[in-house]
């Protein structure tokens with residue numbers, strides 16, 4: 001039997017936290033054979049909400065749930081953590097400049113990175129969900145002296161799953177028959193959802209689209225409907241639901257961690273995650289950028305060697321330029 005995995009969830013008293021905790025405790029993330037200890041790290045204003053969730057967790061009597069602790073102490077929060085889900089972040093409020101947003105989040109993710117280096121278990125895996133997710137992960141990593149870069153990832157799986165969902169609908173296909181979609185770049189409106197290598201039930205997605213819509217209309221659908229719809233889906237959800245994506249974000253975080261630690265079957269194709277670049281596809285080293293990735297259960301690896309046409313190259317370069325600008329803005333603040 002496995003010994004319990006200690007999982008720290010920041011912002012656990014928030015909306016995504018509430019959608020995540022019960023699924024983690026039920027075994028959806030690590031599997032039915034892995035007991036968990038949950039550490040809910042909040043700021044003082046969020047502690048009561050996290051404590052309420054902890055009471056409800058107790059009321060579920062989950063067999064896999066060994067303990068739940070709520071704290072607003074960063075050091076205690078990460079003590080012995082095997083896995084950290086960094087969900088709590090400072091949201092952009094009206095009139096806030098990008099620099100203010102990055103500075104406010106650096107004040108969260110810097111100290112958390114340092115606390116992870118000081119207190120977490122040696123094998124810690126750190127997954128950043130809170131926005132701006134890529135740059136928050138970059139900041140946490142920079143502050144986490146001695147923790148290997150490959151232990152830091154950021155969530156673009158929600159964008160990936162959204163892209164798969166859109167294709168499934170357009171092609172009348174089942175989502176699990178759709179393989180090898182890629183989200184490149186930043187988890188922002190500049191991201192590039194790329195279907196050029198994708199297949200549906202073994203047939204090329206671009207070929208299927210051309211067959212259904214005609215070649216010109218297919219190209220147009222990709223550029224004018226699919227890409228913006230996926231990239232701006234968060235805004236569409238807010239518009240329709242009156243509240244941001246919560247259950248789907250929690251679901252994506254669960255998918256991300258499950259593939260990361262349990263591995264992803266080779267015949268399921270690749271997925272997408274933001275990793276610390278080692279220069280793959282010309283992305284500057286050290287940026288946290290979304291790539292096509294596989295996992296054998298020991299972390300994500302970038303799928304290398306894919307052909308990129310001019311359209312893909314230009315869109316990836318544009319999103320990477322945004323990541324470079326975010327990094328530069330953080331550096332200007334004296335944070336990196």
Ligand code: NAI
Pocket residue numbers: 010011012013014015016017041042043045046087088089090091108128129130131132133155156157158159187244245246249
């Ligand atoms: P929320 O506002 O409901 O919850 C955030 C929680 O974080 C609050 O309880 C707050 O008290 C807590 N918090 C703030 N600063 C903290 C700190 N320093 N330490 C610990 N906890 C802290 O927000 P929600 O809906 O749960 O979203 C959380 C984050 O996830 C947001 O930044 C959102 O933009 C991001 N997000 C990312 C997605 C992705 O695909 N990467 C998708 C959807 C949301």
